[in-house]
Amino acid sequence: MKNRFLLTTCLVMSSLLAFTTAQAKELKLAYDADPVTLDIHEQLSGGVLQLAHMSFDPLIRWTKELAFEPRLATSYERLNPTTVRFKLRKGVKFHSGNTMTATDFKWTFNRLKESPDFKGIFANFTELNIIDDHTIDLVTSGPYPLVLHTATYIFPLDSEFYSGTDANGNDKGAIVKNGASFASTNLSGTGPFKVTSREQGVKVVFDRFEDYWDKSSPGNVSRIVFTPIKDEQTRVAALLSGGVDFIAPVSPNDFGQIRSSSNAELITMPGTRIITFQLNQERRSEFRDQRVRMAMVHAVNNEAIVQKIMKGFATTAAQFSPEGYLGYNPALKPRYDLKLAKQLMKDAGYEDGFSITMMAPNNRYVNDDKIAQAVAAMLSKINIKVDLQTMPKAQYWPAFDDRAADVMMIGWHSDTEDSANFYEFLAMTPDQSTGMGVYNSGNYSSDYVDTMTVKANAETDSKKRAKMLQDIEAKIFQDAGFIPLHWQNLAWAARKGVNVEPIVNALNFPYLGDLVID
């Protein structure tokens, strides 16, 4: 009782404090791009998710340590293998003034199932049942281990605000990808910031939502001016000249300049996006020989690429799953060994090598074209002559869809922050009917991987599941199913006094609502 009183006092005090210090703390924010739309269901991309975390709130969210933290849900429990119950926070207001209830969740869930970008993530979910105004049940078609992972994508929309028709007689709730819609230009969420003005590609101004439910948040930013600055050097210059307070992403080339500056600081942390090369077994019979693939994996010195090209701004990889993921298998180590690679080529009967084609984008991943050049050079040491072509991402993806080269680069970030997502898209046998292996341009195929991934996705016991996922990683490792390079690190830079460190995370959605500026 006494404790509770103390807690309340503290809370009130801190919120008062937050209120007083909140005066006129403005954050000038520069990202490489602004959110393409205000409709958070229109497109599944980093920029839109960043917006979702600013102007909306999820049921639960990831902590910095990749654990779950309740937000609009106050608690959750698994009722049975196919049902998880969420208790909802009370007294939460939308920007419009409407009060959030279970109805908004139901409406949002249905909309997610309609969204072309999100329906895949919610494929295993059959329904959302309203138990009462502040209780919902999420039901899956079978036992599903990723209910909580997926719940991080449920940001309730203001169902009343988005219902009805706009001036043109169109449904306000419609998701429109190829044109303007009500939802893409208007917004009402529960998040800490509401959109005050927006000029696409130029500036978005956010003001703190005065009725924001989370009074315990230390955040004291009352206004965010979000400016997209495309050019990385300009972005850094804007920070160093005091034009903006917080920038992301930061290129490794600019680290030195920021570190040597007296009024800015750099924050980096390991990321979860894996960069890989895939070896097309359909185009090249040589790649069907496991020894050849193994030789190529051994020939690529990915540690050197991380050090020399990425300037240490990446983590050398030997598997898909980064550390912290369930499937991360600590036994799998990078295995550069040129001698062994040459031996393997000899064993496979390709001592004299062969010629292949390779493609990579040149503006999609950090240093993508330089990495590709390095890999091509490394492969030449085992007499594989590489004809490399790099191109802008706009041209690269159609080429990738056409499987236009023998070796192709692809980077992947797991939308669910779960290992299985890697296998589903990159390692499972491509299958039009199930939609699996869509980005497996190498046509790597293993019955073990195919069946175990499906099994793992029905295993709700996280310990057992971890074992299964790690076994899958080991199998792909043995098969040399692809050439792993590294996980890209994340970097942000901020003016000193803007305490970015506590709010950034490996998912690259800084929780700006909790940002404190001195």
Add this chain to the structure above:
Amino acid sequence: MTQFLLQRILQAGLVMLIISMFCFSIQGTLGDPTRELAAMSMSDEERASLRESLGLNDPLPVQYGRFVKRALQGDLGTSYFFKEPTLDVILKKLPATLELSFAASLIIIFVSIPLGVFCAIQPRHWFSRFTMAVSVVGISIPVFLTALALIFIFSITLGWMPSFGRGEIVQVWGYWSTNFASWDGIVHIIMPSIALSSIMLPLFIRLVRAEMLEVLSSEYVKFARAKGLPAMPVYLKHALKNTMLPVITVGGVQIGIMVAYTILTESVFQWPGMGFMFLEAVNRSDIPLITAYIMFVGFLFVVVNTLVDLLYGVINPMVDLVGRRQ
């Protein structure tokens, strides 16, 4: 006059038709716009239906026919990214680019003419030699280097100038957004316009100097001196006006070209103009916007040429606008 304008309108139409055909014919190489509109993990069927809804699955001639039909009704398509009619997007970005080009032109005019004239009148003066030497070097410095140097010196080191954006802009006449109505706006436009003008400045100084030298050696300048006119009126009245004739034809077109060449400057300074918009559109495979922009630039070229010809006609009494010198 009417005939002259009529000719130019026809010419503009023709230019735009050719450009649009060109844009459509290279559409396939501009990339797949659905990649920018959707998540990587979106399924193939969804992607296909998105392509369908964008009309990208029709054969090119069908798409082109549809485009021309709509274009004739004033609809140049809708930008995938901005989700607005492309023309609206371009017109919204136009003031930023035109004001940047205008400010750069002012710099060019007010720097190159005095310098060029001085270099012509005093060819042996140390300052003339210095100016010509600097202009030789200047012509070979790429614009982004100038821009970055400016940012480094005046924004980062000295902290005098903002390094990006348009700053505070004011809406005038309901539609036009201007930098020139607020101090903040004026401060923001200074460095980008200097960077932009730096490409053309050396060229203009040399052009003005060369033309002035030629005019100074002409008979009528000598005759004006022989009439008893003092040197300055001869330079500034007789010589300068004649110098401006070729400078206007070459320079006017160059400045017109500059409007289309703002891409680099705009992207370094995050200047929200048409050039930057175009660069982004290319990155995003925003095909309707790319097409509309290139057509617009083609149209702009014809407009600039027309204006230059009109201006030339105002200054030079010998010109008959239909293009035949009397």
Add this chain to the structure above:
Amino acid sequence: MPLLSIKNLSIEFPGRYETDYAVEGVSFDLEPGEILGLVGESGAGKSTIGNGIVQLLSPPGRVSKGDIYLNDTKISTFTDKEILKVRGSRVGFIFQDPMTSLNPLFTVENQLVETITTNLGAAPKEASRIAVDLLDQVGIPDPEVRIKQFPHQFSGGMRQRVVIAIALAGEPELLIADEPTTALDVSVQDQILSLIRKLCHERKVGCLLVTHDMGVISSVTDRVAVMYMGRLVEIGTTKQVLTQPQHDYTKSLISAVPRANIKIDRFPLVEYIETTEKGLKHIDVSNHWLGEGLRHAHSEALLEINDLNLSFITQDALLAKNRKYLQATRDVSLVIKAGESFGLVGESGSGKSTIARMVAGLQQPDSGSIRFDGVELVNNPDRAAVQQARRQMQMVFQNPYSSLNGRMKVNDIIAEPMRFHKLAPPQDVLQIVGDLLDHVGLGRQMGRRYPHEFSGGQRQRISIARALASRPRLLICDEPTSALDVSVQAQILNLLKDLQDELGLTMLFISHDLPVIRQMCDRVAIMRHGRILETAETETFFEHPQNEYSIELLDLMPRFDRIYENEAVTQPKQ
């Protein structure tokens, strides 16, 4: 007291390596109301004196020695500021080319008024009134209207009147006229010279008339000073100098002027000047490549032109009825016989050059026919035949500076047609080019140079050698010597005559210069406004012209030779 007194004047142009003495030790006086002719060939320093008087020498030129007095005031030591008060108000200037001495971008009024306000200190309104008055005095009709117009709206002659008006605007004591009529047609030249003479006499203004043209000297000057290589070689009354020249150079120069009154076989050369022809081999045409395939039968028609018409659009319009045309040639017909020299005479704009261009294929006629050796050249589908015919006619242009490609060596320029048409075995081409260069009096060693290294006369020899390299049967010469000095003109015309004799060339010779035509041509056609008015044997034409216009033209011909007629002069040396 002389108006202008020049004493021992030297003008030099210091260069980096050597100083060029443009004028050395020249002295003469000029009385009020007198017209003193200053005559000489290009480079003689005559214009330099005119410019030096008012310190308008182009840098680095300067007066190095001597004094210039204007009404007893020593003006040669005036400062920049002081000389401004002399220019315009005490010394008026008239330049050679009225097309370029007026600023095209300002109205005539503007240019007159600024002169008047500067020199007379008149208020702009008053200045405008004076300006109208001046235009009236120089004989411009409707001065109130015309004064508002731009220079390009005036004809050449009218423009020169404007220039004279401007020169007189400051009410000067001295007028310096630098080649005032060189760029004008004969009939206009006469009017302008009369005007200058009249104004000088009326206003008691002294005039220094700088010219290279003996005809102008003879018709207008009171006294004449002859310059050669920066020195004054002879000065005296016009009659005296022209009829009884004392100095060898003067004698030689006068004899080289083409005679209008009598035809002589060859032009006398200005022997005072060393010629370039010394010691050069001439080839024997009869057994040389150049002479192969010659001996075409004479006196049959080589070129027949019938009803040739061409019009230019002067004002374009969408609707045909709104367009305006200039009829450049109207129903022109003529026949040139093989081996003859046919002269085409007329003033500028008469259409004579247009005919040459159509014959050479540089311009397509609207209608009519051109037949060369029986081959129709207009709209003939047999392109090979047309090209074969065209190769056999070559052009020599007026301006030897612009008609040669400055980036090619002379050898290559001359070899080009031979190589293009494969007229000679490749290994022989350079040998032949060398022979041609020898033959036109340049010397084969010159072939390795570039055109800019040559003088005007030498360049015209290169043009002729290039024309010969196609082994032509018809040579079209369009004003081939009008840009050249008298002495050089004589050499070039002699060369053309010699070539014609040796090679049996047929020549279409276009000129506005009647004396030259008389010396060069067998028959002559006279053109005006695109029409041929009269075609006749040259001698018949000069002695008994039929057409009214022809009579007028002959009458207006500069009066140089009339002095001969009046005085009993010895025949010039041959």
